[in-house]
Amino acid sequence: MPSSFGTGAFQVARLRVIMSSDANKQTFEKLVRPHFDRLYRLAFRLTGRRAEAEDLFQDLLIKAFGNLDDLVAIDAPGSWLSRVMYNLFIDQRRRLARSRMHTVEEGFLPAEGLDGFPGDQDPVRDNQRLEQLRSLDLALAKLSDEHRIVVLLHDTEGYKIDEIHELTGTPVGTVKSRLHRARARLREILTDDGTFS
């Protein structure tokens, strides 16, 4: 009967769509999951806040899934994902640059990362180290985004200069210059506050 035939055809078509969707999800997960830890850390280094990092991470996945065809064709999806995340971060910062305020009370880097401080067997030494890291945290908050990101990516996360250049699109010479200035400024702040003698 025409009516039942029509229903059956609809069901078949719908089933194909579902199967295709599931295949896409599996492909997507296979491509992105190996990079999750690195991307999460990048998100945290960029934003300095867990909640913002998680939002940025989520935005990245949504955007990446929407560009699955591109992602599949890319040889190094990790680098591509990192660049997309960085661009998302910059876009968000630009959008809010005029209106967003960071008050002294709110701070910028609320030391959430210090919760993960592993410590060792010596509680006195751990405490001293934690205090130093807190000072570093405050010092980093005084840097510009550009300097903070470069020094964290290079000296904390181990990115090479070329990788930061690829990620941010910043010329190599500028990356080096920012790294040099960021370190100098951090030394200055940490000396002034007594962390360094």
Next chain:
Amino acid sequence: MHTSNTDRQEQELLELLKDYPAPEATAGFYDQALIRATHEGSRRQRNRWLITGFGSAVAAGLVLWLIGGLFLTAPNLPTHDASIPGIAMTLEEPRTVNLVFASAAALDSATLTVTLPEGIELAGFPGRREIAWQTSLVEGKNLLPLELVALTPAGGEVLARLEHNNRNRTFRLRVDVS
């Protein structure tokens, strides 16, 4: 002498930076992020729910009503829990809370930021804890409907912050989930 001191500080700094930790993702976050991205990512439309004509009278003071049984005149940020208006939600059942900002004058380029506690989501923004956008306000009442969904029973405070010309007002809404 100066150089050796600088070198020593540089070395200390590099060691400190190397130890500077980052938190790990909370348990289940990756899986949830994947599910949200694949199920809803392509359908996400950031601006669909934006309220045109949403306005601000930050300088003149704001009035916020929570339509649906709640009434609040709150030109200033409440400081005690008891003064924070609240709503009760049922787990996984969407509920729309209408915020009405009354403005004495039209105003352009205000920024509204909605901050959500963990476990409370805004429909159309899966996984987002903070949503911000720029908008303008008309003179009179400006309506902002927020469709909230509680994914966990934890509840918490929803913050709506309106900013204009370096001035801001933040309103709190307590959400209890049963």
